Amino acid sequence: MAGAAGSEKSVYVTVSVLDAGHITLPDYLFVAGADPNVRTTVPSLSFLVQHPSPPASRHANVTNLVFDLGVKRDLSSYPIAQQPHVAARRPIITDPDCSASLRKGASNEGGDRELLNPETEIDFVILSHVHWDHIGTPSDFSSAIFVVGSGTLGLLRNGAGPYYPAEQFNPDELPVSRTVELPPDPSQGSSFQEYYAGQDTPVHTPTPAGTQAKLPSIADEWSWQPFGGFPRTIDFFGDQSVYVVDSPGHIYGHVNLLVRISDSKYVYLGGDCCHDTRLLSGEKEIAEYDDGRGGIRSVHVHTGLAKKTLAEIDAGINQLRQEMDVEVVLAHDKEWRERNRHRFWPGKL
Numbered sequence: 001m002a003g004a005a006g007s008e009k010s011v012y013v014t015v016s017v018l019d020a021g022h023i024t025l026p027d028y029l030f031v032a033g034a035d036p037n038v039r040t041t042v043p044s045l046s047f048l049v050q051h052p053s054p055p056a057s058r059h060a061n062v063t064n065l066v067f068d069l070g071v072k073r074d075l076s077s078y079p080i081a082q083q084p085h086v087a088a089r090r091p092i093i094t095d096p097d098c099s100a101s102l103r104k105g106a107s108n109e110g111g112d113r114e115l116l117n118p119e120t121e122i123d124f125v126i127l128s129h130v131h132w133d134h135i136g137t138p139s140d141f142s143s144a145i146f147v148v149g150s151g152t153l154g155l156l157r158n159g160a161g162p163y164y165p166a167e168q169f170n171p172d173e174l175p176v177s178r179t180v181e182l183p184p185d186p187s188q189g190s191s192f193q194e195y196y197a198g199q200d201t202p203v204h205t206p207t208p209a210g211t212q213a214k215l216p217s218i219a220d221e222w223s224w225q226p227f228g229g230f231p232r233t234i235d236f237f238g239d240q241s242v243y244v245v246d247s248p249g250h251i252y253g254h255v256n257l258l259v260r261i262s263d264s265k266y267v268y269l270g271g272d273c274c275h276d277t278r279l280l281s282g283e284k285e286i287a288e289y290d291d292g293r294g295g296i297r298s299v300h301v302h303t304g305l306a307k308k309t310l311a312e313i314d315a316g317i318n319q320l321r322q323e324m325d326v327e328v329v330l331a332h333d334k335e336w337r338e339r340n341r342h343r344f345w346p347g348k349l
């Protein structure tokens with residue numbers, strides 16, 4: 001595929017930011033060389049992407065897509081085996097969660113008026129990955145289609161290796177009849193085997209024949225293709241407005257979103273590709289620490305693959321920036337949130 005510009009009739013989306021809980025992270029787990037005594041309370045952001053097309057399953061002019069659901073409103077509903085990790089991330093703020101932010105907007109801007117109903121008006125939920133601080137409360141989105149990276153359903157059912165035992169996940173977290181895994185990337189096969197050699201990598205779950213998931217009509221043709229400098233993307237609506245970007249390494253099935261908001265600007269939603277923008281620019285390195293099993297680990301399931309992904313994202317963004325503006329937003333970027341409160345839903349980027 002050619003560069004970013006040049007499509008005959010360009011389609012743009014809007015992006016609004018949603019508070020979806022806050023958690024507290026020790027800095028030294030994320031950025032090499034950070035002060036071991038410093039812990040920072042950071043957001044776990046969600047995003048509302050509005051696409052100017054009528055959804056398949058209801059009468060409306062706009063398709064509503066939410067990227068990531070943040071922290072669960074009810075912390076006691078995490079699996080018991082996950083509870084010690086959650087406790088270690090306190091203080092945790094769960095109000096507002098993603099649903100409350102959709103309904104009320106930032107600072108209750110809508111007053112008594114409900115801005116968006118998560119049960120009836122959200123058409124798609126794309127999860128960057130299924131870590132506890134991104135999975136939120138999927139049952140709130142009772143008519144949405146969930147779209148996740150390849151291997152995610154297997155991970156929720158069976159876990160994957162020593163860092164991700166099955167008991168940390170709820171196998172019924174996502175509604176199977178309304179959940180679709182993106183295709184596995186065939187070109188990734190060999191490098192995945194190289195990176196994940198000897199690990200219990202979750203396998204792809206094909207969509208069942210009886211699925212209730214109504215996808216964009218282009219979904220039959222979804223496959224990982226290069227876009228600009230990004231080697232593996234899926235054009236979600238088939239009109240170059242929303243690209244899912246394969247971004248492996250953090251955890252199985254991790255994906256990002258690249259969305260076009262005007263003729264001169266994209267927004268890159270980076271999920272947990274890193275937790276500090278200085279890692280993306282190469283100014284800082286991924287922290288590595290004792291894994292408690294005689295080895296070294298990072299917050300990523302595969303540190304080498306996560307580094308390769310960061311380099312790919314940086315190159316992809318820099319290539320796009322030769323033509324237009326690209327704003328990068330990471331899920332846990334506290335400083336970005338503080339600078340951009342005026343752009344939270346019902347505001348937009």
Ligand SMILES: [Zn+2]
Nearest residue numbers: 129131250272
């Ligand atoms: Zn994560």
